[in-house]
């Protein structure tokens with residue numbers, strides 16, 4: 291499991307650990323890990339040009355000490371001091387290792403948009419870390435403008451983003467800005483090197499998208515950290531959770547999933563939902579709906595049967611005007627129910643009293659359910675997914691580049707599998723079917739939604755092989771992903 295802790299949790303753990311260690315030991319661990327990661331990023335240190343952007347706090351201290359390590363290994367290191375203060379011991383260490391330090395001149399260079407020396411190979415963003423307020427000051431903005439195009443390694447977090455919420459500065463100020471303007475108000479990193487544990491912004495979009503790849507340096511913090519509320523499943527976690535048949539299993543003990551999706555206007559949604567459900571994760575699939583769709587479903591999936599008892603329902607995709615009736619009919623069974631697409635509009639905040647629910651909206655559907663503008667949901671998905679989970683007392687899976695699965699108790703799992711090629715019509719129908727099968731097989735709503743989302747993303751990546759895919763390609767890849775995990 292990859293876990294993310296809030297700034298408050300990290301600070302508490304760090305002070306507990308620091309009390310048992312010599313002064314400065316933690317920062318040395320962090321800085322050494324950072325220096326190694328920068329060296330790996332550059333393919334070595336000797337002869338490379340490294341520019342440090344250094345703010346007033348310990349984040350700048352990490353950058354300075356790492357710069358000292360790199361300078362001792364033969365890198366040409368220059369630091370631009372952007373804050374009102376500087377970590378003095380870090381500064382002394384860099385100077386002693388032969389690093390160059392620019393103070394006010396850095397601002398003049400930056401303002402002119404030119405560099406006096408040769409272009410650096412990498413910029414190390416030590417402007418602010420977990421102590422930073424969202425947004426960047428003029429000195430940092432000018433420096434970044436002068437260095438545009440140079441690869442960036444962020445220390446702990448890309449400066450300017452909101453560490454605990456994963457939001458970007460403009461969304462918090464409620465201003466209408468273009469994404470180009472947003473990009474100017476926070477750092478966009480190619481690599482983010484963080485310490486001890488992940489923070490929410492490393493997993494949750496839109497900030498996670500500004501982190502580039504994320505490298506975690508172990509500084510010995512694990513024992514002092516509390517239980518995380520935000521986590522990302524890893525292959526071993528998914529493997530442990532996947533329901534598998536016992537020796538004496540038969541189709542009913544493995545679980546039966548019922549699909550109420552698709553309609554005469556949208557038959558494809560029914561077919562794709564069934565395709566997701568019929569990936570072998572449950573013992574049997576039932577289809578209930580429009581006769582013409584049912585005929586096509588059985589043509590494509592001869593193993594699918596009609597109405598009868600189920601352990602989980604999937605309702606809504608392409609259901610059109612019948613979606614509300616299908617939802618009511620499903621809820622009378624009192625079994626776990628996944629509610630998607632057209633059925634979401636018919637959901638009430640008391641429906642959780644009938645059955646455990648998984649809701650799978652995209653931002654537009656969540657907007658229609660809650661009245662929050664779509665753009666607001668997209669700029670603060672963590673906040674909105676959690677609020678919806680609490681409001682409906684349901685597990686809410688909010689679709690996105692990093693899909694969020696929010697539990698009403700506040701826990702969140704982030705899906706980090708997948709490929710941009712998965713943004714294709716019908717992919718959500720397949721997802722609903724996969725999760726429905728996992729519900730029928732006995733996973734609880736939170737595990738089923740997060741494991742299903744992980745498998746869906748991994749299957750898309752496998753099917754894609756780096757190229758385009760359609761929704762129909764995703765379901766056939768699910769059994770192969772599961773087999774890879776289990777063998």
Ligand SMILES: NC(=O)C1=CN([C@@H]2O[C@H](COP(=O)(O)OP(=O)(O)OC[C@H]3O[C@@H](n4cnc5c(N)ncnc54)[C@H](O)[C@@H]3O)[C@@H](O)[C@H]2O)[C@@H](O)CC1
Pocket residue numbers: 304305308316317318320321345346347348349350352373417418419420421422423424425426427445446447450485509
């Ligand atoms: N606490 C610890 O034990 C450790 C901390 N470490 C590093 O220390 C960092 C936290 O250090 P700090 O608590 O000093 O905080 P930061 O260095 O993140 O930032 C605080 C400083 O930045 C200023 N500031 C705040 N928002 C700003 C903005 N938007 N623009 C410009 N300046 C701004 C503040 O006035 C303050 O001086 C971590 O992110 C990590 O990099 C690591 O060395 C590991 C150990």
Ligand SMILES: [K+]
Pocket residue numbers: 349415416417418419444445446447448449
């Ligand atoms: K930073």
